[in-house]
Amino acid sequence: MKLALIGFGQAGGKIVDEFLAYDEAIDGGFVETAIAVNSATTDLHGLERIPKRNRVLIGQARVKGHGVGADNELGAEVTEEDISEVQGAIDRIPIHEIDAFLIVAGMGGGTGSGGAPVLATHLKRIYTQPVFGLGVLPATDEGGIYTLNAARSFQTFVREVDNLLVFDNEVWRDAGETVAGGYDRINKEIVERFGLLFAAGEVYHDDHVAESVVDSSEIINTLEGGVSTIGYARETVDNGDDGLLSTFRETETFDEGTATNRMTSLVRKATLGRLTLPCDVGSADRGLVVSTGPPEHLNRKGVERGRQWLEDETGSMEIRGGDYPRPDQNEVGAIVLLSGVTDVPRIDQLQQVAIEAQDTTEMVQARAEEDFTSLVDTGGEIDALF
Ligand code: GDP
Incomplete structure (x- = not known):
């Protein structure tokens, strides 16, 4: 089947780049158009195969090309603000030629995690083609914020797309691998599985x-x-x-x-x-x-x-x-x-860890505010200047 692939954020862009390589290698013909969207200039520059004019920088007014950190609420906001920039690239897709959109994103970060669901909502509103998501879950050792981001993004993304295809980094990582080396290998595993599936629907009926x-x-x-x-x-x-x-x-x-x-x-x-x-x-x-x-x-x-x-x-x-x-x-x-799988222990665990991370963050923030007040406050003994 013919897809318009949109890689959102760093992981999304890299995986779409890899999809292009795989499509070419197997002569699959399943990629009609490949687009990358990011709030970080360097990530867009690092891509190899996605055509330069299909690389869309968003959030420039807010983050000046430096990315949103791991703030997925900011990722969602800048996507909403700059959706017309993304639409500019989508306008070049020969829409009648595609069977579906596929939005690819790492769910633990900021830009892709927050932006991918926003784009899904936008595409569903405009086009009749199905909008699918390919969401990558963070490994468990990435820390609380990534887990919380992923849990929130998952909840939103799955609601906005026609189907969310999921890949779990945790299950696919190898001990003793560098992060970068690991991702290269993992990305190949991702595109082989999903790529073969989509290429299968693209065979000529001879x-x-x-x-x-x-x-x-x-x-x-x-x-x-x-x-x-x-x-x-x-x-x-x-x-x-x-x-x-x-x-x-x-x-x-x-x-x-x-x-x-x-x-x-x-x-x-x-x-x-x-x-x-x-x-x-x-x-x-x-x-x-x-x-x-x-x-x-x-x-x-x-x-x-x-x-x-x-x-x-x-x-x-x-x-x-x-x-x-x-x-x-x-x-x-x-x-x-x-x-339509529903019994997924890994998602339950991710949500549990996310709830704990959310509670801990709130507690730490409250305590930090209290501590700061007691650091500055002298109980009225000393007056501030103004
Ligand atoms: P963003 O640029 O703000 O959207 O964030 P990233 O895409 O850099 O990271 C989001 C999450 O994606 C991370 O927490 C990792 O779990 C995962 N990730 C980052 N890079 C890769 C990659 O190349 N491959 C895979 N499979 N996962 C990645």
Whole structure:
């Protein structure tokens, strides 16, 4: 499916940059336009692939290009004030060509955390295309303010978009990695999962895959509301490209049974392995299973079994399935999109920590005011000058 990608804030911009690289690498064709919005000039300069004229600086009058710190209320305010600057870039999107908007933001910071929900409200008011969010949750060691920001942004963003796809940094970080190195790796994981899903809805319906290929409307219908998470599993296969082997393969009958079992087990692995947002799979309302790889490995029976298994796991009757044929690959994979998930312990925990952080902040502020008063006040013994 064709997307207008809007990266809000530093994380959002970097991830959209990475989406562009991935789209080009797999010849996906799912990015129609890529835009970056930020209140920090240096972050916009640091981007590599988003065209310069699609980089929008907001809040210049208030923060002079220095960013909003981690103040997401300020992030929301400057976005509202400068929404016409953002609209200027959106006006260049060939709107009739896109299937949806995708706003990408780190939810723990200031600009993206506060601005992304404001932009979502704005886009929904103007356009008929669905507006999806891709929200990145902060790792638990980032501290109270990031957690509180994320909890507040989550609450607002999920209300304003048609669906919020979530990626949790906490689950994907590796011990012993530098922050920057970690983000580079994590961003690749993000774009691979979400990118494959969106690219799947962008395949031309040629003869041999016509009826089974995933359609963008199936992705949109699965993303009908609420919060989503993605699982992905893959396996290397022989795609018969090397000369000798392919000659041999002509006389070999393709082992359907192996392909069926492989596909079924990939769907299970994708669902039960590491999700972008861990959750109780049983709480999903809707699902979509996409099998990817060389067409001869996209075994109908395997996909169908995997789909049925997911129906049983979720108790949902709304599990869609389809293919994303990638002829030149030596990998077979399964992408599982779970949508409308409600049992998400990580969100409960984030909200709990946020409430504690909010209470502590209020207490510390009150005490600081008291302490300051007692520092200055002499009980009327000394008079101020004026
Ligand atoms: P903003 O520029 O004010 O919107 O804030 P940032 O985007 O810099 O940071 C917001 C949050 O995003 C941080 O708390 C991190 O959790 C996360 N983050 C920052 N940079 C990256 C990145 O490159 N990749 C990922 N996955 N997360 C990031």
